[in-house]
Amino acid sequence: MNITAKTQKVGLLGWPLSHSLSPAMHNAAFAASGLDFVYLPLPTPPEALAHAVAGLRALGFVGVNVTIPHKVTIMEYLDEIDISAKLVGAVNTLVIKENRLIGYNTDANGYISSLRLAGVDIEGKQAVILGAGGAARAIVAGFIGNDIAAVTIGARDKTKADGMARLFTGNTPVSGVAWDKSDFARALSQADIIVNTTPLGMYPNTASQPPVPWEQLKPAAVVSDLVYNPLNTEFMAEATRRGHKTIGGAGMLVEQGALAYSLWTGQDAPREIMQQTLIMGLK
Known part of the structure; x- marks a missing residue:
């Protein structure tokens, strides 16, 4: 150079x-x-x-x-x-x-582009977002801008999830739930795509992952993780073992x-x- x-x-x-x-x-x-x-x-x-x-x-x-x-x-x-x-x-x-x-x-459109390149169409689908931080807001904005049917934001703290959901006041339903409530499991059972926006599983704490009751997911549900280090997180590895299509953060x-x-x-x-x-x- x-x-x-x-x-x-x-x-x-x-x-x-x-x-x-x-x-x-x-x-x-x-x-x-x-x-x-x-x-x-x-x-x-x-x-x-x-x-x-x-x-x-x-x-x-x-x-x-x-x-x-x-x-x-x-x-x-x-x-x-x-x-x-x-x-x-x-x-x-x-x-x-x-x-x-x-x-x-460019986060929102960058994420949507990564889904399209992986052959995932979100129009008319239902999504569950894990986490209620800045990355989650970008993903929700990207989903809404590309005609998702509904979004549920799941977090440890329902207050944070609700606060994030209230930022989106358009026609697309956006709701917040706590990870330890039955509403969370119900949302997961209806989801077409689940996105981890938390740092759980990121290097060096690679053994951690979000608390997903895997048996509740649809077999065809896509599992996505924004973490890119490691390339294949424990969250994605577990999803693969259970037969789900996975998309990493890279x-x-x-x-x-x-x-x-x-x-x-x-x-x-x-x-x-x-x-x-x-x-x-x-x-």
Whole structure:
């Protein structure tokens, strides 16, 4: 990689960033496409976020990805927030155009793209979301925007699940339930797709998984896990053992990254290169 004063700069704002695979994934994509871009890790503690955002503009960055813990806080420093970020209530991609900072969220559409690539159609289907955090909100927004019939949000704390459900006030029914209640088992028995949006099963705590009563699920139910490290979580392994189609989190990571790549470059991303780089990094 030959970096010069003409090289276009993008990067990743978050804290900490020691294990992020995004720089390797995006730099491999830029190299494969012959683009003079570089993707830099930009570890930014919360107290330095305002200065970091001002620095992006001053240093001529094209944009950045935004990750924990800045995805909501960064919104107050932006000139414009795209509808994709307004629906999710968080920004994960920033584009700097004509000195204006524009916030987007590619998580929802990235997840839906990963389902489509796996041959999963959600129109008219019922979904259960495990977890009531920011990732859950993105998935619910993606589902609603693609004509899901109904969504149930299951969490340890019903108050959090209900609070998340109340954020969605359109025509699609969205409800909250507690994991330890019969309503949760009933929702699972009717679900066409179950999505884990919690960190349960993520490295290094790979033995954990959400409390799903597997015998309640339909045989044809699709089981999806946003965790991508490890590539095959215990949750997915158990679903596979029981005959369910499974979809891991790596696909969403690649697709949301590919959408960000297109926002920055105006070109389609080399998804195969991005996926190969990601999987190599995880192994």
